Ligand code: ADP
């Protein structure tokens with residue numbers, strides 16, 4: 090019997106908002122409860138995502154639109170690749186939970202180029218797959234900045250306070266702009282990990298079981 094198509098949940102937030110920690114925690118809790126869960130992330134560890142990470146870590150520069158377009162390509166590969174693509178996983182009945190999706194592009198690239206252009210250039214992904222739910226882990230930029238600096242030696246190119254503030258503001262702008270077509274829930278990430286995890290779990294379970 091064909092299993093029911095799974096749900097697609099995207100977790101968003103500025104650097105240091107706790108996405109990676111929370112997605113890992115959420116996925117292991119849901120798996121332990123017997124849910125069929127496939128955790129994933131962007132930039133991916135596929136060929137284009139690896140190129141992006143390499144560009145960041147070695148400080149190779151390219152113009153902003155080229156970088157934004159690489160993220161578009163990485164996302165299309167993330168969705169469609171025949172080995173572990175998100176569309177395939179959903180068809181297999183997995184709930185797919187991704188650490189970042191196209192709202193990250195809107196926020197990070199829209200912070201320094203026209204947001205409309207970034208949204209347009211991601212239209213193919215939006216057509217292929219809109220998240221059943223976008224969850225924004227909301228923390229003040231200063232908190233994200235402090236967390237990143239307290240814990241990392243290799244601060245990435247986007248991670249200056251000024252940039253994080255712009256990214257935060259552009260997330261809000263994109264949420265406002267797309268509020269009619271996207272399901273977006275914001276949770277307060279400036280609390281203990283346990284409190285954030287509790288909310289994230291409840292919202293995700295409601296989505297998976299279609300209570301929301
Ligand atoms: P992101 O993936 O969003 O960049 P991480 O999960 O890597 O964020 O978390 C960034 C840092 O902040 C990590 O060192 C993590 O331990 C810490 N952190 C995450 N959530 C919290 C929280 N609720 N309170 C305090 N520190 C946190």
Ligand code: TYD
Nearest residue numbers: 104105109131132160189190193194197247
């Ligand atoms: P990520 O590995 O999630 O970093 P972190 O764990 O610090 O949040 O993402 C790497 C960087 O890539 C991050 O600064 C956000 C940026 N990014 C974009 O600029 N555009 C995008 O479309 C995505 C998905 C990420």
